[in-house]
Amino acid sequence: MEGIEHRTSLDENELIEILLKLAASSLETIFILDGLDECRPADGGKILDFFEQLLLTEVANSTCRAFISSREDSNVLERLSSCIGLALRDADVEKDIWDYVDNTVDDKIKKKQLKVRDPNLTSEIKKKLFDGAEGMYVFLE
Numbered sequence: 001m002e003g004i005e006h007r008t009s010l011d012e013n014e015l016i017e018i019l020l021k022l023a024a025s026s027l028e029t030i031f032i033l034d035g036l037d038e039c040r041p042a043d044g045g046k047i048l049d050f051f052e053q054l055l056l057t058e059v060a061n062s063t064c065r066a067f068i069s070s071r072e073d074s075n076v077l078e079r080l081s082s083c084i085g086l087a088l089r090d091a092d093v094e095k096d097i098w099d100y101v102d103n104t105v106d107d108k109i110k111k112k113q114l115k116v117r118d119p120n121l122t123s124e125i126k127k128k129l130f131d132g133a134e135g136m137y138v139f140l141e
Helices: 012-024 041-056 090-110 119-133
Strands: 028-034 063-070 084-088 136-140
Touching (some): 090 119
């Protein structure tokens, strides 16, 4: 790791080395990746390659795990075969998503960060945001 403090970027192997050294100082390390589905497919594949390499490397006296969230269409389960996939369907999280959308839109309007001239549009905005959430899929390694 010598000499990397002056550079602006690291390659994958250097980053893995740093993360594993940090993990070695703990009994358990959890790596969190949220929104894998937001990446371009090629980038998502590279990220999964990175996580696969990271999780396959043994760390003395430490356990490494990953928490990855993504829409269901990602191929995490195919790539990381030891993952457990938990589907969070609309029925499971519908109320939480609606409460979040409802409270966030109301808060933005109250703080004048969102201006809606027609109050009837507020419910339409909330519905569009809620419909666009489409549930989530969580992967645990």
